[in-house]
Amino acid sequence: MKMTMTTATARRRGPASPAEAATLVLALLFLTSSAAAAAAEEYDYYSWQSDNFHNGRFYAKQPQCVDIPGDLRLCHAVGYKRMRLPNLLEHETMPEVRQQAGSWVPLLAKRCHGDTQVFLCSLFAPVCLDRPIYPCRSLCEAVRDGCAPVMETYGFPWPDMLQCDKFPVDNDLCIPMQSSSAGHATQAPASKVCPPCDNELKAETILEHYCASDFALKMKIKEVQRDRGDRKLVAAQKKKKVLKMGSLRKKDLKKLVLHLKNGADCPCAQLDSLAGSFLIMGRRVEQQLLLMAIHKWEKRSKELRYAIKHIKSQQCPTYHTVFQ
Template structure:
């Protein structure tokens, strides 16, 4: 069920006449895992009647969260998709909605999406003790994950034009990780969002704080969570291509900051990869 433009008041009133129940957050709801609670109330604040419906609808927000547009975006969305099961439903405050919208709506616009009417901030209450504000205490694991997140940008997932081997080596020094990987579109996907798979060979130039064997698993998670970014890289290579990916390790995730097409710039990239084996970073 999809609601066009519900108001929070009408939803809360309607829920008083329906059977409200507390259920475990499904393992498949990746959006709302690891937030410090595991029981949610159904129906939720978006009018979803079942956990399965909430899981299906919440998955479309994962690419946006992968862009790290706001440190509380996950808290805001999960207060709607999977409200914590207390004596009464606690909604997000209007200020939290406005803060998340100000940071995330421009990133959504990068990919052709506007802030949905269902999340208009006027429907949420002004700040008070019984709503979730931007300064609401989060679990230590959540705050640590977001404490050093760089500001998202529309160009985070654009293919870069190489300049020189020296510039590439400097980038490798500044990045947590660097990996040469082939991405191929999966023909088995029936989703509206294209699915991609890793090629059989993975050349890790730099693994940073990760253990040597962790890179493939982290890249698989990136493919799953950041489908919009991956699709952007493959826009001109629908059958797949080989890329140099560099970026930052954020908790259990990889944030890809720069990407280069190996087929477009084979000479510079191959030279940089060879020199990197013996390169010493300054500082």
């Protein structure tokens, strides 16, 4: 699948003057420590290009510094409070940033790399400085290598807009890896649990996965089978409650089989017992129905009841424009 949005480029605007270089080096120092990062908001410069033409695209508005809003969950706690708009992915308005950035929030919870938020926010909500600073290629590669396998579990490829060869090499002025010590990366511990099973029974988590999924069901599971490197969940023939039909067809419901991609050997506590009903969310990828998330249907759970009550009124990001 290919991205539908215009991709960002990492072209630089020519060599910096000594004064510019000193300013940008100082900015990078701010970005590499949490205490100093907060000071980056003081760089409230508006001295980007004098016209509205950047990287081959014409902008209706001049770049500006804006507060990172509290509902921009991907980047609200990134370590600085002001961002430039348009951002480095060519989103020109805050509603567009919110819509696109929201698609990436669930990835943070998977802890696939310690610098996932730093990398994504350097593009979605770049710190407000006098010129754009892109992530280093090595930062992109480290996050990609840690997170692409998790994304593939859900049928999402690493998107074209984040291809690492678009970003500057490390000897250029760019944002380096943050979670490193003595030159060696120290990633946040990655869970060994199958990603679709590694979810708390929290309303917020359920609603996020509901948005990212094509379909959602309450159903019983008849059996679980191994299928090469995958695990197959075969639904019981008993009546299923459809919460979101999406890409499902009526014939799918008659003989429903979901694939837990690359999940033959990873733990999934929800499948230790097949008794009772399950909340199943998934998406169609080519000819397979992939499992996105699974929860035991616990009737007494206030979190589950709240999620089900609000599930149809949930305002979802446009995942299809981000990952296609």
